[in-house]
Amino acid sequence: MKKNWWKGVTVLLLLYTAIAGFLLPVPRLAVLHESIRNLYFHVPMWFGMIVILGTSVFRSMQYLRQPSPRLDVLAHESAKTGILMGVLGLATGSLWAKYTWGAWWTPDPRLNGAAVAMLIYGAYLVLRGSFRDEQQRARISAIYNIFAFAAAIPLLFVLPRLSGPSLHPGQTGNPGFSSYDLDSTMRLVFYPAVLGWILFAFWLTQVSSRLTFLQLKSDEN
Amino acid sequence: MLHEISTLLAKDFRLEWRQRAALGGLLLYVGSTVFVSFLSFSLRGGTPPAPAWNALFWVILLFAAVNAVAKGFMQESAGQRLYYYTLVRPQAVILAKMLYNALLLLIVALLGLLLYTIFLGNPIQDISLFLANLVLGAVGFATTLTLVSGIAAKAGGNGATLMAVLGFPVMVPMLLLLIKVSKNALDGLDWSVSQGSVLTLVALNMIVAATSYLLFPFLWRG
Numbered sequence: 001m002k003k004n005w006w007k008g009v010t011v012l013l014l015l016y017t018a019i020a021g022f023l024l025p026v027p028r029l030a031v032l033h034e035s036i037r038n039l040y041f042h043v044p045m046w047f048g049m050i051v052i053l054g055t056s057v058f059r060s061m062q063y064l065r066q067p068s069p070r071l072d073v074l075a076h077e078s079a080k081t082g083i084l085m086g087v088l089g090l091a092t093g094s095l096w097a098k099y100t101w102g103a104w105w106t107p108d109p110r111l112n113g114a115a116v117a118m119l120i121y122g123a124y125l126v127l128r129g130s131f132r133d134e135q136q137r138a139r140i141s142a143i144y145n146i147f148a149f150a151a152a153i154p155l156l157f158v159l160p161r162l163s164g165p166s167l168h169p170g171q172t173g174n175p176g177f178s179s180y181d182l183d184s185t186m187r188l189v190f191y192p193a194v195l196g197w198i199l200f201a202f203w204l205t206q207v208s209s210r211l212t213f214l215q216l217k218s219d220e221n
Numbered sequence: 222m223l224h225e226i227s228t229l230l231a232k233d234f235r236l237e238w239r240q241r242a243a244l245g246g247l248l249l250y251v252g253s254t255v256f257v258s259f260l261s262f263s264l265r266g267g268t269p270p271a272p273a274w275n276a277l278f279w280v281i282l283l284f285a286a287v288n289a290v291a292k293g294f295m296q297e298s299a300g301q302r303l304y305y306y307t308l309v310r311p312q313a314v315i316l317a318k319m320l321y322n323a324l325l326l327l328i329v330a331l332l333g334l335l336l337y338t339i340f341l342g343n344p345i346q347d348i349s350l351f352l353a354n355l356v357l358g359a360v361g362f363a364t365t366l367t368l369v370s371g372i373a374a375k376a377g378g379n380g381a382t383l384m385a386v387l388g389f390p391v392m393v394p395m396l397l398l399l400i401k402v403s404k405n406a407l408d409g410l411d412w413s414v415s416q417g418s419v420l421t422l423v424a425l426n427m428i429v430a431a432t433s434y435l436l437f438p439f440l441w442r443g
Contacts, residue, residue: 005369017337064436109300112393112397119389119390119393120390120391122389122390123387124389127383127387130310130376130377130383139440139442140375142370143439144369145373146436147368147369147391147433148390148391150429151396151429152363152393155394155395155425156394158421171244
């Protein structure tokens with residue numbers, strides 16, 4: 001019970017996000033109107049994705065130093081959770097774009113970056129699928145995981161700064177949230193939402209990893 | 222270390238020269254792609270507009286690069302790899318391979334540019350910036366694809382497809398920067414406009430080379 005307190009926190013935070021996110025007052029802005037509430041869902045999902053993908057790379061590094069099937073499963077399941085969070089982020093972002101910008105997809109460096117991240121992790125899954133030998137699969141997919149993350153993910157943060165003006169908020173200069181019209185009521189929901197979705201990503205990874213461990217165990221017997 | 226690298230580099234060039242068919246095939250691949258583009262554009266009369274010229278040039282180079290680098294690790298048998306393993310450090314192998322691929326791609330890129338100029342015209346206004354960008358592109362493609370080809374070679378089977386699947390997403394950020402600087406060179410914009418992108422490209426090349434250098438020993442151990 002002691003170890004599981006954070007799951008209770010996750011449930012409370014996400015419930016709070018859903019209730020307060022839809023009921024608390026938000027600033028009335030042109031074009032955005034009530035759709036600004038999507039900020040509580042879309043942006044925290046990206047935070048969750050980056051954190052869980054970072055965890056996946058960390059597990060892969062640990063694997064290369066000290067190979068064990070456990071670390072490989074953790075890296076794989078973290079990457080899968082990252083893909084799920086990424087797809088959710090893309091879906092919420094795409095909906096938001098449709099109602100504010102008028103199109104599902106725009107040629108924006110951030111959107112393209114998100115698509116590239118999804119392609120990389122799709123390639124990671126394809127690579128895993130093309131090995132028979134478990135040890136070789138674990139080692140080589142760990143290498144690709146680290147390499148692709150190092151080569152592409154940091155650029156997703158750099159490229160939007162280099163490119164010109166865009167519809168996506170926080171584009172020129174500092175792409176943080178202080179530049180965004182985030183008033184104090186919105187912060188009250190936004191920060192708990194970020195924490196909630198990150199914890200949710202870890203929880204999901206833990207559950208799916210346990211399932212895989214059990215499957216591995218039953219395969220042995 | 223330097224001695225090992227130079228020996229491996231000389232070996233790769235000698236092998237390439239002995240199997241001239243592979244090199245000839247690569248050049249013919251670039252040549253026929255450019256010719257097909259020329260035929261397609263000549264239907265509408267004359268040379269393509271500058272943005273199309275630019276995009277097509279980099280797409281041709283990208284595919285030529287995948288084909289050129291793909292054979293590097295795949296043509297070596299497992300026995301050959303084991304033999305190298307007993308002789309040299311893995312770091313020397315990856316550095317020599319990256320250097321060799323960079324030189325090979327630079328040659329392919331320059332020949333491609335020459336053919337391109339002959340058939341599709343040359344709208345470049347700032348040739349020095351374009352060439353500097355081309356060098357960065359050749360080095361960047363080589364460093365990225367070398368490790369990817371090593372990974373794909375381990376997976377066996379459909380190596381070339383796997384290489385495209387694994388390599389393209391990783392290369393997209395680099396490709397975007399290259400095409401942007403290349404467009405600036407075509408338009409003859411001042412160097413200060415491209416400065417940020419060029420520096421990012423240099424940094425990206427160094428990140429990719431450093432991670433390949435660190436990761437390759439793990440790839441080789443198997």
